[in-house]
Amino acid sequence: xxxxxxxxxxxxxxxxLPGVGAKTxxxxxxxxxxxxxxxxxxxxxxxxxxxxxxxxxxxxxTFSEEAVCTLCANPARDAQLLCxxxxxVDQLAIEQATGFRGHYFVLLGRLSPLDGLGPRELGLxxxxxxxxxxxxxxxxxxxxxxxxxxxxxxxxxxxxxQAGVRATRLAHGVPLGGELEFxxxxxxxxxxxxxxxx
Amino acid sequence: xxxxxxxxxxxxxxxxLPGVGAKTxxxxxxxxxxxxxxxxxxxxxxxxxxxxxxxxxxxxxTFSEEAVCTLCANPARDAQLLCxxxxxVDQLAIEQATGFRGHYFVLLGRLSPLDGLGPRELGLxxxxxxxxxxxxxxxxxxxxxxxxxxxxxxxxxxxxxQAGVRATRLAHGVPLGGELEFxxxxxxxxxxxxxxxx
Numbered sequence: 001x002x003x004x005x006x007x008x009x010x011x012x013x014x015x016x017l018p019g020v021g022a023k024t025x026x027x028x029x030x031x032x033x034x035x036x037x038x039x040x041x042x043x044x045x046x047x048x049x050x051x052x053x054x055x056x057x058x059x060x061x062t063f064s065e066e067a068v069c070t071l072c073a074n075p076a077r078d079a080q081l082l083c084x085x086x087x088x089v090d091q092l093a094i095e096q097a098t099g100f101r102g103h104y105f106v107l108l109g110r111l112s113p114l115d116g117l118g119p120r121e122l123g124l125x126x127x128x129x130x131x132x133x134x135x136x137x138x139x140x141x142x143x144x145x146x147x148x149x150x151x152x153x154x155x156x157x158x159x160x161x162q163a164g165v166r167a168t169r170l171a172h173g174v175p176l177g178g179e180l181e182f183x184x185x186x187x188x189x190x191x192x193x194x195x196x197x198x
Numbered sequence: 199x200x201x202x203x204x205x206x207x208x209x210x211x212x213x214x215l216p217g218v219g220a221k222t223x224x225x226x227x228x229x230x231x232x233x234x235x236x237x238x239x240x241x242x243x244x245x246x247x248x249x250x251x252x253x254x255x256x257x258x259x260t261f262s263e264e265a266v267c268t269l270c271a272n273p274a275r276d277a278q279l280l281c282x283x284x285x286x287v288d289q290l291a292i293e294q295a296t297g298f299r300g301h302y303f304v305l306l307g308r309l310s311p312l313d314g315l316g317p318r319e320l321g322l323x324x325x326x327x328x329x330x331x332x333x334x335x336x337x338x339x340x341x342x343x344x345x346x347x348x349x350x351x352x353x354x355x356x357x358x359x360q361a362g363v364r365a366t367r368l369a370h371g372v373p374l375g376g377e378l379e380f381x382x383x384x385x386x387x388x389x390x391x392x393x394x395x396x
Contacts, residue, residue: 002261004260018225030261033252040214043245046208047239047241047245050238054205054231064202065202070203
């Protein structure tokens with residue numbers, strides 16, 4: 001323990017961050033105190049503001065400090081395309097990796113009855129109402145390729161069919177830079193079955 | 199970019215922490231918002247308090263929110279032993295690894311004229327006054343075994359001699375768990391020269 005109780009408390013508090021253990025927390029605390037007090041102050045302000053003000057967008061359920069997030073409110077985005085993801089992180093990954101210019105809907109989870117996550121918790125009533133508005137032409141299902149994600153995808157495709165909207169899924173296949181030798185059987189079978197003409 | 203400007207600002211602010219890049223900052227921001235808002239609030243409070251209140255102890259120059267740190271103020275510690283280290287992190291490392299129960303003096307740097315770090319910046323006048331008090335019997339020099347650390351150690355030993363105080367250094371030698379084959383020549387020469395009877 002250092003000679004400063006407040007410093008010890010700061011080190012302990014830093015451990016709420018993922019992947020930060022005792023040693024890393026120490027290094028972070030000493031670093032900001034020695035070299036970047038301005039950055040630490042700014043971080044304290046942003047953390048406090050984020051915790052207090054960031055809730056979920058009413059329209060797409062992603063993180064937002066406004067009732068409707070800036071992506072939903074942006075008139076330049078294509079309202080005919082709606083991409084459904086499990087979490088805000090997935091949304092950000094798609095936003096950063098692809099040129100997708102449509103809207104998103106965030107489930108904040110996946111179908112998992114044992115964890116108490118059913119259609120209501122995933123906001124599927126909100127999604128059904130959105131599809132019923134009639135603007136959406138294509139529902140892009142981008143849930144994770146896990147058992148629960150697949151079950152969720154199945155339910156979403158049924159929802160789309162009921163609303164008369166076309167549902168699509170992300171393609172499964174060989175990842176770029178992967179070697180066939182090391183790819184799991186399920187993925188390889190998917191990639192083989194879904195082969196495209198060149 | 200996510201649909202929340204405040205979230206983007208939080209991600210940016212998290213990058214002031216050492217070893218935190220864009221991806222890690224994202225993961226941290228989403229993690230605290232999704233799972234640990236209490237922890238994030240506490241961290242914001244501690245960061246703000248630390249930046250505002252933690253300065254340097256007047257007696258030993260380590261980080262402290264009081265004029266004199268809790269280690270200096272602790273009457274149970276042995277005032278005859280004074281260990282000189284370069285930084286508060288070094289102090290913490292010694293405190294955690296050893297059973298040392300004496301006092302510390304933190305230089306907040308090492309002798310480095312090119313960086314403008316001379317005896318005055320290292321607080322050597324404060325240290326000389328401390329030695330002149332007459333309580334200290336042994337000055338343990340625990341600067342780093344670098345060129346600058348060695349120069350600092352040399353100056354500290356002169357200071358101790360002037361005050362009639364015994365100066366000691368941390369032992370150099372083979373680290374525990376090391377293999378002779380892979381140890382650098384300087385260390386091996388030190389270890390050989392300083393061999394002990396068993």
